[in-house]
Amino acid sequence: MAAILDQDGITAAALELISKKGYDGLTMAALARSLGVAPSALYNHVSSKDDVLKLVEEDLMSKVDFGGFSTLPWEEAVRQWAYSYRGIFARHTPLISVIAVLPVTDAPQTLAMYEAVTEGFLRAGFPEKQIIPSIVALEAYIFGAAFDANAPADIFDSGRLADSTPHFTSAVRSLGPERNNYPSDLAFTMGLDALITGLGALREQPGS
Amino acid sequence: MAAILDQDGITAAALELISKKGYDGLTMAALARSLGVAPSALYNHVSSKDDVLKLVEEDLMSKVDFGGFSTLPWEEAVRQWAYSYRGIFARHTPLISVIAVLPVTDAPQTLAMYEAVTEGFLRAGFPEKQIIPSIVALEAYIFGAAFDANAPADIFDSGRLADSTPHFTSAVRSLGPERNNYPSDLAFTMGLDALITGLGALREQPGS
DNA sequence: GAGATAAATGAACGTCATTCATTTATTGGT
């Protein structure tokens, strides 16, 4: 029969659906409809909805910018990579629970990213044994920060209980005159700088 | 009518159900059954399943150990808090997407934690404006690390594609002779140390 | 032109969260 469907088409349609309707709008029925096909037809090309999510994840990974690792100083490369990584997954937080636990086996884009990042760390002088744990730590931070980026501006509004949390309430107020301003971006930069400094200290000094 | 149900009882039953059957086993029907009640009865006390998750979250927050902030040096207090926080939510990752976006208003336990942590930062000499972003950064890391702690041991097995990712594959192998060992705990410690060092540098020096 | 095969269909299932009219038991007022 005419091959209307394939994994690439399903992935593209899923991404478009997500960008238009969010992850709540990503149902097998809606996905099928956007492809002009019956829901059950999808199952000839993917084994489950989770499978669709994996396809989307791989596609997103290919969009993460890790190019700096072959051209920039390590610190700058990490920064560029981390910003790009967070920026992309901040709009795809429902995938994070999938990724964080998903073996990289058969995930070529993800592996390509890890390879480039690892090379960057090696070039910067990291001992081999420190590299994977460092990447894992950075990724943990990036994923957590991606959630954060979606927090509402009033997340720290202590409301009726402000009186019982004076120090906290004051610290929140100190961030600005506006009623509620959540410092997601500022916090990301601060933590990332700390991580870069701290992890960077693990490099072997050239000439010692 | 006899008040069989209340929020505390629902919360306790939900926690027990989660610990026995995991989050997949937490359905309104199962929750009702474990309380000897019809599913619809739950809706007299909670407005939705999300509401149940919020109750569970608050309960878990009360179990996070932030006691060090009033007794230990800042570095040690952060470490203790972070380990406890990660340890608890590592077994409750489905809650993280809820927490990260949930206003603290009307979440007394969560607020109590933030108040204690803020006080600890103040006592350690942090400028008020740096405190909330620092906490946000630490929390992001903790949440991300909680996901990580659930990763399977073979998550970094590059499998058939090992040849195309030589540096990464070698870095993974360097972690140990065993086939697959995911360095979640090591990574957590490394990243946390880096964050503590980096953020700690923001303190105002006493006597300058 | 006759299978064989890959792919799409539509009906059906089971699981959920949630709603609602109804019943049941308790409480407060007289």
Next chain:
DNA sequence: ACCAATAAATGAATGACGTTCATTTATCTC
């Protein structure tokens, strides 16, 4: 001590949703 008001539990029903499967349809190969 009764009655009305009320809070709480019931059970049936609903509408999504992911997934399965027998069947049909179109294309490719010999």
